[in-house]
Amino acid sequence: MGALENLGFGFGVALAPANLFACFVGVLIGTLVGILPGIGPVGAMALLLPSTFALEPATALIMLAGIYYGSMYGGSTTSILVNVPGEAASVVTAIEGYQMTKNGRAGAALSVSAVGSFLAGSVGVIGIVLFAAWLADQALRFGPPEYFAMTVSGLLLLSRLSGGSVVRSLVMVAIGLALGTVGMEPISGFRRFTFGSVQLSQGIELVPVIMGLYGVAEVLAIAESGIKKANIEHVRLRELFPTRAEWKLSSWPIARGSVVGFLTGLVPGPATVLATFVAYMMEKKISRTPERFGKGAIEGVAGPEAANNGATAGAMVPLLSLGIPFSPATAILLGAFVIHGLQPGPLLMAQRPDVFWGLVASMYVGNAMLLVLNLPLVGLFVSVLRLPQHVLATLVLLLCLVGAYSLNNSLLDLWVLAASGLVGYGLRKLAVDPAPLVVALVLGPIMEKSLRQTLFMARGDWTDIFARPLSVALLVIGLAVFAGPALVAVGRRARGGRAAVPEAPR
């Protein structure tokens, strides 16, 4: 059992005092940003990335990953108690969770969601061990054509699954790819679009773009909506225990949610958000008493809450074994790898087992900490919402500014931050998800390099990409999902069925 031994080694790394502390800090910050509507996990990870420069690579990644999955816990807490989802992956939880609060079962909802998240996190770790090792093995056989096909497919999937208008998502992809060409190009070092600036020749920094699109844009949205006072329910500790019947109702949804979440996480797209919707719909569909949904059905909390944690684990798989991030959060983790001189991908497991297995094991440790941290301290965390919102918004904005500046001590990054923030606010107004832009900015250079290598290897023959079964398969999957809904609609119209094509949800 090589995997078990390795995982044991990983626990050794994760339980080292420095890493244990980093994990604790990460999940604590994650819980807080999950609760606060002003800043989500992506913004917080971008914000803290510069402060991890001095840490060991494994320690830095353990902390950043902790923020990512920790936010899934915090987000659900406010969804359940005050009907204010702290971040997008907890929107679904609010449907049943807040109803349960109204029925006086807030404590049960919180416990079930925490336990569900923990179990899903554990399933996710097992999933990573099984999948990532296998995928990394396969990936050793990937050549440039496969990498090219994968980036193209990934971006197509992402723009289809991001919701809203596909054309707009594709414009986001185009902007991201265009920004990705700025600076020294990956093969010969030729400077493009730098206008003679030394700083621009390093390319456009990912972190200020993300901080702007997520952090600054959110602050502008808070400024727009004005200052509201949250109405906070009080939860007593003895109400925390679900009844035997509630446990029974939740156990299968948790199991199903974990698996569905993990699988959704593997697919490029807004995995955590999508996973919660899929899990909720599934529970509602297979329930023998669907009429209870919408009135505080505990399954509708257990399933989605397990699913969003499962998805955070699933999303780590393509990053760790292929070195390709398909979501803004994993894009930041990639940034952290690169800053520490590491390249995630098929060779990571062999070259830096301490980082790979330490990170995986720390996700298990972190989930256990979150369980202990969240249940007794729920009241304390929720009281964070009592902080005056204008103070919070101002300080978040200030932190974005200092954080972006401290990356390279450059004013250019501040201008990138400000521009991204204004654009991000505009995108919210247009109901466009900025995730494809972020991911395209990261994948662009990988895509260019693999495309040019492919053409070089094939002596300029485009068709070589289609001569390799693996790259063809990857492209076909991407195209099928991308064009699928449109084709189904055309087919339905041709058969004279209902011509009304449902618009993608916004």
Place this chain on the structure above:
Amino acid sequence: MERLAALASLIAAGVFLAGALPLPRGVAARPGPGFYPLLVGVFFCATAAGFLVETIRRRTVVAPVAGDARTRVLVTAAALVGFVLLLPWIGYPAATFLFVAGMLRALGASWLLSLATAVAAAAGSYYLFASILSVPLPRGVFLD
């Protein structure tokens, strides 16, 4: 508003493509630095054009932001840009003080809360970042 965004992205796409054209493209077997930007530029133009067509064919109304809400957004945006503009001149502590005080006051905090938070934020964050984390924040004309 939507059409404006579409138009802006089309213009950006055009500018990008124009910038990509003069770059050396190389030959198919050995693509140069201008090869991939050209593809991206064409894709950018195509999608932006599609976006424009979509906004013309199907008009969705973006709820206008008016009145106080608009003022608050504009003030926040101005504080952000103002901070970046002033930072190299007056230095981090002074810029932070003005930024925090101005933004809080504009968002409806009392003078007392605004000024107190601004002093605390400027001093606290300067100490934390410049002294403890040794980020070389600009000190500006007052401290130098």
